[in-house]
Amino acid sequence: MANIHVIDDESSVCWAIEKLGTKLGHEVRVASTAEQGLDLLQESQPDLMFLDVRLPGMSGLEALPKVKEISPGTPVVLITAFGDLEVAVEAVRQGTFDYLVKPFSVEDIQTVIDRALAEQNEAEEVRPENVSADLVGTSLAMQEVFKRIALAASSVAPIVIQGESGTGKELVAQAIHRYGPRHDQPFVAVNIASLAPSLIESELFGHVRGAFTNAVQDKRGFLQQAGGGTLFLDEVAEIPLPTQAKLLRALEQREVVPVGGSAGEKTDFRIVCASHRDLSECVKQGTFRHDLLFRLNTFQINLPPLRDRPEDIPPLVHHFMHRLEKEYARPLRISAAALEELKKRPWYGNVRELRNAVEHAQILARSGVIEVEHLPVPVDRQWFTGTSAETSVADQLEANIRGWTKAQLREGESENLWARFQSLAEKEMLEELLEQCDGQYLAIARILGIHRTTVKKKCEQYGLLSPDQKDD
Numbered sequence: 001m002a003n004i005h006v007i008d009d010e011s012s013v014c015w016a017i018e019k020l021g022t023k024l025g026h027e028v029r030v031a032s033t034a035e036q037g038l039d040l041l042q043e044s045q046p047d048l049m050f051l052d053v054r055l056p057g058m059s060g061l062e063a064l065p066k067v068k069e070i071s072p073g074t075p076v077v078l079i080t081a082f083g084d085l086e087v088a089v090e091a092v093r094q095g096t097f098d099y100l101v102k103p104f105s106v107e108d109i110q111t112v113i114d115r116a117l118a119e120q121n122e123a124e125e126v127r128p129e130n131v132s133a134d135l136v137g138t139s140l141a142m143q144e145v146f147k148r149i150a151l152a153a154s155s156v157a158p159i160v161i162q163g164e165s166g167t168g169k170e171l172v173a174q175a176i177h178r179y180g181p182r183h184d185q186p187f188v189a190v191n192i193a194s195l196a197p198s199l200i201e202s203e204l205f206g207h208v209r210g211a212f213t214n215a216v217q218d219k220r221g222f223l224q225q226a227g228g229g230t231l232f233l234d235e236v237a238e239i240p241l242p243t244q245a246k247l248l249r250a251l252e253q254r255e256v257v258p259v260g261g262s263a264g265e266k267t268d269f270r271i272v273c274a275s276h277r278d279l280s281e282c283v284k285q286g287t288f289r290h291d292l293l294f295r296l297n298t299f300q301i302n303l304p305p306l307r308d309r310p311e312d313i314p315p316l317v318h319h320f321m322h323r324l325e326k327e328y329a330r331p332l333r334i335s336a337a338a339l340e341e342l343k344k345r346p347w348y349g350n351v352r353e354l355r356n357a358v359e360h361a362q363i364l365a366r367s368g369v370i371e372v373e374h375l376p377v378p379v380d381r382q383w384f385t386g387t388s389a390e391t392s393v394a395d396q397l398e399a400n401i402r403g404w405t406k407a408q409l410r411e412g413e414s415e416n417l418w419a420r421f422q423s424l425a426e427k428e429m430l431e432e433l434l435e436q437c438d439g440q441y442l443a444i445a446r447i448l449g450i451h452r453t454t455v456k457k458k459c460e461q462y463g464l465l466s467p468d469q470k471d472d
């Protein structure tokens with residue numbers, strides 16, 4: 001039997017925890033203010049405490065250091081109706097065990113009680129400096145994200161952030177850095193998709209003078225620049241396979257060898273990666289090394305698309321409006337109808353699209369009130385997913401195959417039609433894949449779902465070998 005204290009001014013919360021706790025065989029004592037709770041604590045030190053953040057008089061966060069002083073071994077679960085990133089960070093920083101966002105279910109309470117009593121205070125330290133409210137979100141999904149950011153910041157493990165474009169992956173990476181122990185060291189953000197594929201390796205690892213035609217002097221790469229701090233690799237799935245191998249080596253050995261160099265430079269950076277692609281899928285398709293994913297994916301944060309958390313739209317709109325008010329030094333408001341309209345839209349471009357829409361509307365709203373007619377037209381899904389382009393390529397291919405077949409028949413070239421078509425298609429596909437996969441048969445075999453020796457045989461058959469192609 002454990003001794004549990006609940007400090008909350010909402011009697012229904014006290015009641016629910018008391019009822020469940022008693023049912024589980026624990027002794028539960030309740031208090032409705034922090035002051036009463038501290039008195040209770042002087043009488044008996046509980047095995048677990050539930051503490052509301054918003055209390056009349058002294059707040060839960062103010063009471064927390066006193067609780068820790070009186071009863072240092074007691075795991076504390078913070079309860080908040082207004083959970084935000086700062087609360088999450090502060091909660092973890094102060095060594096609280098967990099925090100619950102209202103409304104929560106009986107199952108949530110039971111999970112927390114079971115975990116706390118089993119583990120007895122496993123919370124870790126994070127630094128509180130530079131707390132900022134850049135990441136906005138009141139939805140439960142975002143509260144979970146804040147909680148994971150706080151936990152990620154308290155460790156130095158590699159982190160993978162997954163989410164559609166515009167969901168705030170870079171902001172999350174910045175927050176992990178800002179709240180972490182390396183916050184006063186560099187934060188180096190690199191969007192791999194924005195680099196020319198042929199330059200990715202030298203941009204990441206640097207190069208020595210003379211390594212290639214334009215390498216007129218030694219250059220430090222992003223990995224070296226991030227030394228001591230955090231390296232954020234956005235769109236990490238776009239790193240070519242050979243460079244992935246080099247990145248893995250650098251992470252394992254904490255040493256960076258510049259392109260054209262022979263000696264490695266010791267470096268120590270924390271790596272945070274992001275991708276809008278499912279990296280496990282990329283591994284299945286052979287475009288991402290499984291050992292690298294294994295190395296990077298110690299802890300994952302998934303950012304839900306904005307359309308799955310519409311309750312975040314009003315606070316985000318007000319956040320962006322507030323920033324514009326400050327930038328343009330003029331008050332800005334939004335009509336209820338315009339806000340309703342924004343809440344209804346699917347936001348395939350996520351928060352970035354919403355931010356752009358607010359900025360667009362602000363320019364047109366000369367009176368300072370954003371109305372429906374000031375909003376831009378919703379952007380088509382295909383614009384973000386590229387499905388229309390892909391469909392039209394597929395359509396073109398189909399049409400071309402029909403056209404080619406007709407032409408062959410017309411010209412009386414029907415002999416071995418199937419074999420001729422197959423070799424035509426195979427050759428083009430293999431040629432493209434050899435280029436994409438830097439000549440590695442194994443990677444091509446994974447993508448095609450056929451055996452490596454078949455790939456090799458076919459490449460030889462079509463004369464696609466070149467002396468500089470590496471055989472994995």
Ligand SMILES: Nc1ncnc2c1ncn2[C@@H]1O[C@H](COP(=O)(O)OP(=O)(O)OP(=O)(O)O)[C@@H](O)[C@H]1O
Nearest residue numbers: 134135136137164165166167168169170171351352
């Ligand atoms: N929760 C949020 N609160 C406030 N601003 C946000 C939030 N999420 C995203 N933004 C804003 O939306 C824009 C896009 O965010 P960010 O660049 O972090 O997204 P991303 O997921 O990294 O996008 P991409 O994958 O395209 O690089 C930025 O202006 C960012 O400030």
